[in-house]
Amino acid sequence: MVRGKTQMRRIENATSRQVTFSKRRNGLLKKAFELSVLCDAQVALIIFSPRGKLYEFASSSMQEIIERYRKHTKDTPPAAKSAEQNVQNLKQEAATLMKKIDTLEAAKRKFLGEGLGSCSIEELIQIEQQLEKSVSIVRARKTQLYKEQIEQLKEKEKALMDENAMLYDKCDNMVQNLATNKTNNKDQRENQAQPYAESSSPSSDVETELFIGLPETRTRRMSPTN
Structure with missing residues (x-):
């Protein structure tokens, strides 16, 4: 079952209305105090009862907070004026930059040595x-x-x-x-050639002298004992 939203309206019974006002007023004052302490915010709360009685709370000076609020609302331009002002500021900034570029x-x-005539x-x-x-x-x-x-x-x-x-x-x-x-x-x-040389060297009885003549004469000469 879907419940409809409860419509908020004025309490017709004067006694119930006064009791509800007292409870909600105290709750608002408590919340304002907690907000100022926990968040270090400047809070000002003004409440007038149905009979015109004033209830207020201020984290600092109520007058200072009201003056700050007035100054803020006075200095804050409407949205259209703010956009137009931004456009004007951008134009001025662009003109300033163009002058700097020139x-x-x-x-x-x-x-570079150019345009020195006017210096x-x-x-x-x-x-x-x-x-x-x-x-x-x-x-x-x-x-x-x-x-x-x-x-x-x-x-x-x-x-x-x-x-x-x-x-x-x-x-x-x-x-x-x-x-x-x-x-x-x-x-x-x-070392390898030395044994070969020794094996091919002449012996003591080999004749090495050259002799020219007849064999008989050669034989007699080789045998001196004869």
Whole structure:
């Protein structure tokens, strides 16, 4: 069963109305006090009874809160006026920015050496000083970059020298190993050829002298005992 909303209307019985007023008034005052304490809010509550009796509560000064409320409502424009005011503010801000852009463009042209005909001596001196300052900053930055590049090149040179020394040592070791292997191979070949030379050498009774003549004469000469 769906219950309909209870319609709120005036209490006809005067006694019941007075009792309800007292209860609700005390509840409102209590809630206002709790709101001001818990939330640190400025709260002002004004209640007039059916008989015209005043009941009020203020977290600070009632007069100060009322004055603040009046000032707030006075300073707050309607929605239409507020939108129009925002448009006007945006237009003024855009105009201000355009003037700043024009000023910066003129200064840029002067720094590039253009439009100097309307400049006074003081303005030209200021432009010159600014340019000298800018050149000094650029040169300092360039010097710093040169130093960084030199340091990098020195580190690269050191790395290449270390690599070159390592390759030189490696090459020297290879040459020494090749020389050692060559000597060992030569000695090995000589050792292998020595037995062959000994086996092919002439014995003591082999004639090595060259003799020209008849065989008889050769025989007599080889036998001196005869």
